[in-house]
Amino acid sequence: MTVKTEAARSTLTYSRMRGMVAILIAFMKQRRMGLNDFIQKIANNSYACKHPEVQSILKISQPQEPELMNANPSPPPSPSQQINLGPSSNPHAKPSDFHFLKVIGKGSFGKVLLARHKAEEAFYAVKVLQKKAILKKKEEKHIMSERNVLLKNVKHPFLVGLHFSFQTADKLYFVLDYINGGELFYHLQRERCFLEPRARFYAAEIASALGYLHSLNIVYRDLKPENILLDSQGHIVLTDFGLCKENIEHNGTTSTFCGTPEYLAPEVLHKQPYDRTVDWWCLGAVLYEMLYGLPPFYSRNTAEMYDNILNKPLQLKPNITNSARHLLEGLLQKDRTRRLGAKEDFMEIKNHIFFSLINWDDLINKKITPPFNPNVSGPSDLRHFDPEFTEEPVPNSIGRSPDSILITASVKEAAEAFLGFSYAPPMDSFL
DSSP states (O other): OOOOOGGGTTTSOHHHHHHHHHHHHHHHHHHHHOHHHHHHHHHHSSOOOSSHHHHHHHTOOOOSSTTTOOSSOOOOOOGGGOOOOOOOSOTTOOGGGEEEEEEEEEOSSEEEEEEEETTTOOEEEEEEEEHHHHHHTTOHHHHHHHHHHHHHOTTOTTBOOEEEEEEOSSEEEEEEOOOOSOBHHHHHHHHSSOOHHHHHHHHHHHHHHHHHHHHTTOBOOOOOGGGEEEOTTSOEEEOOOTTOBOOOOTTOOBOOOOSOGGGOOHHHHTTOOBOTHHHHHHHHHHHHHHHHSSOTTOOSSHHHHHHHHHHSOOOOOSSSOHHHHHHHHHHTOSSTTTSTTTTTTHHHHHTSGGGTTOOHHHHHTTOSOOSOOOOOOSTTOOTTSOHHHHTSOOOGGGGOOGGGSOOOHHHHHHHHHTTTOOBOOOGGGGO
């Protein structure tokens, strides 16, 4: 993957630039790996970190919520362990209703594809997950959580919407809004960093989405540029709710070790109970990255990076305004009880001087013109998607219906484990 550094070429020597590119490429590869696989890889290496707290973190093998990370997955659940994911509201939907056109994303359990509904002629992003892979890692509750959060989020402008979901004997299908302005990560990779007004606009829309989730007692837990999309006009759309934690009241806590290494809050690394302020730490980390080009406390050495998060003071270069500096210091406060948002949650962020130029009513109604327009020509314009995905052939198996595959005993068991997954919104929601 090539990292463009046009703005830096006039001031950097060739060798220094190559060094920076190597660091960025390593950084991007690491964060694509995901926390679970990455920690296992680090833990199995021979080197050990000097800091005892970091050593303890790297030795983690069993979290307190095994459905999120399990180093020794059990066999698929028996019928007595089945999870009912709710009543099926769209039992007639099937893969053959769609033309699957392009791969636009990949994850641990499947792919995201651009698809056109044959009857409606509408374009959707269809997330196709392999039941067998989900069951192997005991992640069915994780998928249920994502589905439940999607059902609650359909009315917020900066959260991706679920149109309906359905399943076959071996796969789950989420039919989602198609967003083709590109990942924030993709644009940061190309431009290195953003000017402060652009970063403020994105941070405000992200904060609005997080505040809405918190109002539903949901903690997002995995905010990072890869999970932040731009729509065709340039507005933020938050996606991927797989690590969300539901039913966290205002003063409630949870303790699962999960997230992405660069954005883990100190209390998560300390394996202490944490609350919704973990999302405000992540907002601070993303804002820092938008302004400076790398996350705060970043190091290629993951153990050193964890040590930095836990112990190193926040260092801010002088090329940002005092209000931005004050906001970053408040959001990236290591003590969560003193962090901005600890007392009044979103209201504290909303009322911060950094956002004094934001009219929040206009923001939520999309009346503020985005600072960057992706300039996409239509649904088939994939210029802002990584060619790593779009050049991959669409698997023939994606569009197969249950009657066209050989249903083995394991496939039957997988099908039974996700009874009730399918969902369609009430008819009046389309009006």
